[in-house]
Amino acid sequence: MGPFVPELISDQLNLLVALFIGIGFGFVLEQAGFSSSRRLAGVFYGYDFTVLRVFFTAAVTAMSGVLLLGYFGLLDTEAIYVNPMWLLPAVVGGIIMGAGFILGGYCPGTSISAAAIGKVDGMFFIGGGILGVLVFGELFPLYDKFYESTPLGALKVFDLLGISQGLFAFLLITIAVTAFAVTTMIEKRVNKNSAPSLEFKTSRHVAAGIVALALGVLFIVLPDRKTHLLNKVSEPNYISSHPVVTMEIDELAFRIVDREPNIQIIDVRTPESYARMALPASNNIQVRDFFSKEWASAFSRRHVRKVIVGENDAQERSSYLLLQELGYENLAILQGGFEAFNKTILTSSVPVSTGGRWEADVIKFRNDARARISKMIVDSKQQGQKIVRKEKKIQGGC
C-alpha cells in the first residue's frame, strides 16, 4: 500500500525518486508548451487556453487516481500530505502571484522548463524569483504576524462545503469539462486564425469529456472504501456467516500474567472507557484507524496474535472481520468483551463459578491473576500505555 515513504523508501532514495519525478514533470511541461510565455499568457486574453486545459486535466486526473487507488486499498489517502492553509496569506499570496503571472508570463515551474530549453526570459524570471524570496526573507519581521494569521489547518474542501468527497469530485469534473467546452468556443472567436483548438478532433474530445463525466458519476455512486467496508462488517448476515476465533478469558489472563510477547491487545472501546480502565500493554485503536498506514506494520506481524477487546462480542466481531478484510492474520476476540474479563478476573468480590472439576484450581489461578494484572495495570498507567510505535508523518509542501 502506498505511499512507500518512509518505510520502503529511505530519505536518501527519496531524493533520487524526486529527481525522476522532476524529469517527468519537466518533460511534460515542455511538451505541453508551458515553456512558452506567450502561450501561458494567452489564457488571460482568450487567444490560447492551453494553461487551463493542461492544468485542469492534470488536477482531475491526479484527483481521480487518488480516489480510485484509495478505493481499492492501494493507497493510504490519510498518509498523503495535505497542504494546510492560512486563509488571508493564501489569498494575498495568490493575488501577488497572479500579478507576477501576467507580468512575467511564467510561474516558477514553467519558468524552469523554459530556461531548460534556452528561453532567456525564463532565466530572468528565475533570477527575479530568487530576488523575491530574498526580499521576503529579509523583510520577514514586518509581516511575520500576518504570515501566521487565519490558520485553517489541512482542511479538505468537501468538508468545508459540507458535501461528500464523491459529490465534490463529480462537481469538479463537471466544471472542468464545461470550462473546456466554453473556453474552446471563446478561443476560436478571439483567435480565428491560429487558435490551438482549431486542430482538435472534436469527436474524440467529446468522447473523452463523456468518459470523464461518467467517472464523475461513478465517484458519487461509489462510497469510499472505508464506508463500504465498515458497512459490510456490521451487517448481521455477514457477521453470522463469518466465524471468528475466540480467546477465553482465562487464556488471555494467563498470557498477560506470563507477559507473552506474541500477543497484541487491541482495545477498540472509546477513549473514555479505555482511559477509565484498560488491560496492561494494550493499544486503544478506533476502528476507523484500522485503515491507516500508521498501524499497518504493527498489525502485519504474523506471529503476533492480535486480541481484540471491545465493549461486547458484537463490536469485537465486526472489528475482527474488518481486520480480516484488510488482509491481517492471526486474530482473536476476547470472549464476552472487556466487562466479562473485568468481572471474571479483575473484580474480586464473587468468584464466577465454573462448576467443573478444576474449580478450586481455577479460582486460585484467578485470584493470583487478579493480583498480578491489577499491579500491571497500575504500572502501565504510570508509564503510559503506548507500546507500538506510530509511523512518522510525511512532510511536504513548498
Added chain:
Amino acid sequence: MNTKYMNPYLAGFFLGLVLLAALFITGRGLGASGAIKSMVVAAVDGIAPAHAESSSFYGTYVGPGKEHPLKSWLFFEVVGVLIGGFISGLVSDRLKIVTESGPNVKPKIRWLFAAIGGALFGIGAQFARGCTSGAALTGMAVLSTAGFVTMMAIFGSGYAFAYFARKLWIKEKE
C-alpha cells in the same frame, strides 16, 4: 516554435499521472517555488550563517542538526525539471537561446518584466506556502481547501491585472 506541442488534454493527463506517481510513491506532490526558497536559504546561510540562524524565516530551515537546505526533495525534483525540460526540447527540436515576448515588446523590457514577475511569484509563494504547482495543482489533486483558494486567487488576480498588462502580450486594436 517549429515543432508542434502535445495536445493539451493529453499533456494534462500525463502531468496528472506524474503528480499521481509522486503522491502514490512518496505521499507528496509536485512543487517548484520551494526549491527556489531552498537555494536562497542555502545562499544566505553560506554567506551569513549567524544572520540566517537568527532570522525567524531562514532560521526554520538552518541550524545545528538540520540537513543542508539543498538536500531537499523539491530541490532534487527541480533539478529533474531542468533535465526533463531539456530532454523534451532536444527531442522536439526546440533548444534555442531566445527571448520570447509579445508583439512590439523589446527584449530588455521583456527581461525586466520577467524578473519583476519572478520576484512577485517569489514573494507571493511564501505567503501562500507554495506556487501554482505546489499549492494550487497538488492542493487541488488532494482536495485541500488551500489548493482551490490559491488557484482561484492566482487566476482571478491574473485576469484582474490582464487589462493593465495587455501591451506586454497583445496588439491593441485601433
